[in-house]
Amino acid sequence: VIFSAIAIMSCDSNLDTGDAGISSASGSRASLTSVSSFGSNPGNIAMYKYVPSGITGTADLVVALHGCAQSASDYVTFGWADMADQHKFYVVFPEQNSSNNATRCWNFFEPQDQVRDSGEAKSIKSMIDKMKADYNIGKVFVNGFSSGGGMAPVMMAAYPDVVSGISVNSGIPYKCATSM
Secondary structure, eight states: OOOOOOOOOBSOSSOOOOEEEEEOTTSOEEEEEEESOOSOOTTOOEEEEEOOTTOOSOEEEEEEEOOTTOOHHHHHTTTHHHHHHHHTOEEEEEEOOTTTOTTOOOOTTSGGGSSTTSHHHHHHHHHHHHHHHHSOEEEEEEEEETHHHHHHHHHHHHOTTTOOEEEEESOOOBTOOSOO
16 A cells, blocks of 8 residues: 555544656656546546556555646656556546636635535545455555645545545645635
8 A cells, every 4th residue: 555544634623524658757658548428527637547557456556646737648657657556556647627727726616616526525525436346445545746746635625535635745734725
């Protein structure tokens, strides 16, 4: 297991319970696959996945949320494909749409995107459900950087029955922001 479960930091005591070749950190070519149909997508975001070769049986899933002004292909270069290849886990790379946020930040501060079954959180959950339908998924972990680090606690708070743990880099606690 790559991550361990951690407690959510919160400012609110009422928690709501195509292929593209990308160079990874080591320089190898990782193949991200675009998934155009993954279920309900009220957040209007894109799904990309990375599936390492040689996975047999159950494997964990990491949802890797990029930061502002980044894309899925940018975030894979942080080494996710190399780690997935080495440790045999799946990775989903949700990608923000510039029509949702001009700087491509996740809208973790918007009320409709902070709760279960709504907005961007629901879209990311649909991606998790699609992976579970297509592969033998064990635990689900969410990693986020910058605005993705603001969205990771949203996923843990909105879906504690789905997300086993999160890791946040340069993010913000759940419901601590009400605007950009």
